[in-house]
Amino acid sequence: xxxxxxxxxxxxxxxxxxxxxxxxxxxxxxxxxxxxxxxxxxxxxxxxxxxxxxxxxxxxxxxxxxxxxxxxxxxxxxxxxxxxxxxxxxxx
Amino acid sequence: xxxxxxxxxxxxxxxxxxxxxxxxxxxxxxxxxxxxxxxxxxxxxxxxxxxxxxxxxxxxxxxxxxxxxxxxxxxxxxxxxxxxxxxxxxxxxxxxxxxxxxxxxxxxxxxxxxxxxxxxxxxxxxxxxxxxxxxxxxxxxxxx
Numbered sequence: 153x154x155x156x157x158x159x160x161x162x163x164x165x166x167x168x169x170x171x172x173x174x175x176x177x178x179x180x181x182x183x184x185x186x187x188x189x190x191x192x193x194x195x196x197x198x199x200x201x202x203x204x205x206x207x208x209x210x211x212x213x214x215x216x217x218x219x220x221x222x223x224x225x226x227x228x229x230x231x232x233x234x235x236x237x238x239x240x241x242x243x244x
Numbered sequence: 245x246x247x248x249x250x251x252x253x254x255x256x257x258x259x260x261x262x263x264x265x266x267x268x269x270x271x272x273x274x275x276x277x278x279x280x281x282x283x284x285x286x287x288x289x290x291x292x293x294x295x296x297x298x299x300x301x302x303x304x305x306x307x308x309x310x311x312x313x314x315x316x317x318x319x320x321x322x323x324x325x326x327x328x329x330x331x332x333x334x335x336x337x338x339x340x341x342x343x344x345x346x347x348x349x350x351x352x353x354x355x356x357x358x359x360x361x362x363x364x365x366x367x368x369x370x371x372x373x374x375x376x377x378x379x380x381x382x383x384x385x386x387x388x
Contacts, residue, residue, distance in 0.1 A: 209305045211309055216306065218305070238308070239343075240302035241301060242301050242329075242340065243331065243339070
C-alpha cells in the first residue's frame with residue numbers, strides 16, 4: 153500500500169533532499185514508523201510522545217489531520233500526505 | 245558591520261509596514277515569495293494571523309497548505325517571512341527562534357511599538373538557522 157508523502161525543506165536532510173517519498177501504513181502513526189526505517193530521524197521531528205507535534209501540520213489529501221483523527225487517521229492506498237511545519241512565533 | 249544583507253524594493257518594504265500598521269495591536273504576518281534559489285523577494289503575500297493575538301502569530305493551517313502548493317507550482321520559495329511585534333523591539337523572541345523552520349529565509353521583524361509610545365518603529369532582518377540568530381543589513385532599493 154503506497155502513500156506519497158511530501159516533505160518540507162527543513163526535513164529533506166532525512167530524505168537525501170527528496171521532496172516526496174513513499175511509505176506504507178494503515179494509519180499515520182504506522183506511516184511515520186515506516187518512514188523512520190528508511191529515513192532515520194524523521195519520525196521524532198513529527199511525532200512526540202505518540203502525538204503529532206503541535207507546530208507540525210500534517211495533511212491527508214489536503215485536509216488538516218487535526219480535524220480527522222490526528223495521528224490515528226486511517227490511510228488508504230493512493231493517499232497523499234503533506235507535512236508542513238507551522239509558520240508561527242511572536243513576542244510571547 | 246552586519247554579515248548578510250536583505251535587498252528589498254521600497255514598494256515591498258512599504259507593503260510590509262502598511263500590513264503591520266493595519267493589524268496593530270495584533271501581530272501581522274506574511275511572506276514575500278521569490279524564484280527558487282535567487283534570494284530575490286518579489287511577490288507580497290499577506291497572511292491571516294490565525295491566532296489574532298498581540299503576542300503571537302500563526303498562519304492558518306489551510307492557508308499555509310495553499311501558500312506552499314502555490315509557491316511549489318510557481319517554482320518559488322519564501323524569501324522573506326515577516327511578522328510584527330506590537331509592544332517590543334523587532335528582534336526574534338525565543339518563540340520566534342524555536343519555530344523558525346526556514347533556514348533559507350530572511351526573517352523580517354517590524355516593531356509597531358511606536359503606535360502606543362512603547363518604543364521606536366523598527367524594520368529589521370535576520371537569519372535564523374538551528375537556533376542561531378544573525379542580524380543582517382536591510383538595503384532598500386527602487387527596483388532590482
